[in-house]
Amino acid sequence: MSRLGNLGARLYRGEVGYDFIGKRKIWYGVSILITITAILGLAVSGLNMGIEFKGGAVFTTDTKAKVSVSQAHEDAVAASGHEAIVQELGNGGLRIQITEVDTKKADQIKAQLSEDLGIPEAKINADLVGPSWGEQIANKAWAGLGIFMVLVVVYLAIAFEWRMAVAALIALIHDITITVGVYALVGFEVTPGTVIGLLTILGYSLYDTVVVFDSLKEGTQGITKQTRWTYSEIANRSINGTLVRSINTTVVALLPVAGLLFIGGGVLGAGMLNDISLSLFVGLAAGAYSSIFIATPLVADLKEREPQIKALKKRILAKRAAAAAKGESAEDERDDLTDDLTEPAGAVVGQRRQPGGHGRTPRNRR
């Protein structure tokens, strides 16, 4: 633990740091790979929509079953191979809903249920049910999503700048694609809970990105007024500066969800929770990852194309080259440079820090 505490301090001072921006191509590659896998998974296995979206078969009994509701649930799942919704009615009968099955299969399930529940087949009434989450709800949800995306881009463009808005949006799409893809690959049935989980991810992904961007914005204030660090270098400092926060927040957000998914779903067998907790778990992890590894490097990439920032980089490189040419030994120069980088670099504005001699930046370590 104290090592962790020290890590925070060392990250803060730039004694340690990971070169997120410099190695961005690797992470872009990783993300593209995962995204492609996710899309492939989606294309191949498709999403397994649950009864709430597709409707399905409903079996109603008039008489009391000889087994408990939860036993009936297990039986129904076993008989159909799908997740089932089992409810006890006022008269003691059961209502069992199972996702779309064909007639033959429905008869088979009915026979199986009759045996399991100890109710004569004639007393089980089979019928079709429509979706409780109809197309209209889905369409409105899409419309809402569209409007939200537009508004959030406008807001980020005003509060920050359009480059950050674009990067945040890309990160968001990245997170959602991965979550949906994993869902398709795992093959869980999509329930309203899954959709709600995805929407939660949407909020969280943007939230997390904005926190990182806020520190980036702070770090790059007045960047053109100095000639020591390029935009990418400062961006990297900002990420490292908020790294502890990012890790802590992610851990705190993921632990309860992991509890639900692995302990609740895996060990205790609360199958119904799996759908929500899986989408939350994957989405939260992807959201935390993309804020650091995708969104911020993307901003840096976009930013470095801006004429002002380009010119700044040129000046800085020229200055460094000049310094090198002044005859200092290569080793010394490197140290100098590193010193520069280890400076707070405005990651927190207004700090005064003496240049420390601890030259262990990523650049140096390489």
Place this chain on the structure above:
Amino acid sequence: MAAPKKGRGSSGGQGRPGRALALILIAMVALTGGMFLSGHTTPRLGIDLAGGTSITLKAKSQPGKPEAINETNMNTAVSIIERRVNGLGVSEAEVQTQGASNIIVNIPKGTNSAQAREQVGTTAQLYFRPVLTVAGGAPTPEGSASPSATGSGKPSATPSAKASDPETASDPKATPSDGATTQGRAVTGALKKDATPTPSGASESDAPAATETPDAATAALQKKFTELDCTDKAARAAAGDGVKPEDPTVACSSEGDAKYLLGPAEVSGTDVDDAKAQFDQQRGIWLVSMEFTDKGSKKFQTITKKLSTQQSPANQFAISLDGEVVSAPQVNETLSGSAEISGSFTQQSAEDLANVLSYGALPLSFSEDTVTTVTAALGGEQLEAGLIAGAIGLALVVIYLVAYYRGLALIALLSLVASGILTYTIMALLGPAIGFALNLPAVCGAIVAIGITADSFIVYFERIRDEIREGRTLRPAVERAWPRARRTILVSDFVSFLAAAVLFLVTVGKVQGFAFTLGLTTLLDVVVVFLFTKPVMTLMARTKFFGGGHPWSGLDPKRLGAKPPLRRSRRVNARTDHPKEA
């Protein structure tokens, strides 16, 4: 130690944390008290968690329209019923079709199921039809129809007059305020007339006179009209059955004290854009005001223009709802845009009507087939497993926070508890207030909200620690870190809130319920950080344990790797504090 304390106090920071804390504590106590007083100590739970009532509606086949019960109409009916029962979008009711002609409506426990049953089944086919003839409710012996008619019937049903004295039987046009366009006033005119105790005005209305070119159909209708007995409830309800909107029809007043011969529908419920229940202060009655769509407004203009030139009773139009005449105001001038329906509404019935008008008429009429209770869709054992798992997850969060933040974790946990109390009490109170029901996805959303709430503290704590690494002592560090942390928290929470607001406004059903939970927890996050975490932090900074940087406070400068301060005597301060600590 005393001297520095005074100094701190005079810096102005002292009074405020206390006030903020008092505020939030009062809020917490008030909410908790309110919760116990109201007797709703648990949030209402959704069907998936607590079960509820299940209503099965069967579509009535309509004579002459065997194909009316089809998939399209059933789906339309489902989405309309869905909106009706989920008026505020947070009640988590479920609506789905079953078989070819049934609709199942599942309503969570604790909902007023009688009211819900009323709402889901109401067809709400609303038409504005010109009145051709009016008569009393009972079957009319030939000829004598008119006199008794008007006096008793409608009039009482159509109170709308804002402007005029209802007693006045005189010419409605005399009312000065009639010049204004609102429908209400026109209605007023009608009212006055109707309200007149003397049936005299009506006497001249020989119904048949209004009917032109009597042909067979008209004669049949006339016969039907004569025979109609509105005092009989069944007959009243059946009066307009199976009549197409474009045909003339007979209808009873909803009270059964008058009957009407009505022309073809000129404006229908689909022309209504929005409807609201309103209380008319002056008259002390409930009414329903409607805004028309552009198209509806034009139609309404046409009909009122035509009617305003007619003689009584042909200058009335009837507002017929599901075949019964709710009110039949007189028209004195051309109107457009909006209208009011006033009848003998209670608050409840006005709200119900406004609700169904806003959300549209059902394409089919339904009868209640069965009503039964259903248990939770999630098995109790599964739920228990989920709760245990969630608790373990939360315990891990606590362990992690304590391990990393040590003493600071206490503040974080207190803040989470404060946030938890606020969330819980508000949710419990919103159950009875707006029908808010908590379902499983919402519970999971609340668990993720722990992460977002905790993030606010973490952002703040990290800022404070950064300041300490700068060599500052805790008190200034707490104050300097706050503005920056505050900005980060506000900017990022705004994004979450934006998501919640947009989704709440645009969507329906479960998504809306989710958006509500998200918005609520986001707002509470801001409230707790501003009114609780920050003030507590300020207060804690004054204690020896935290302010002195005790190794277990999580703010020990040495552990944080604070630099020896360059400037002045910070280190000296820190040193002087330490011995006291030890």
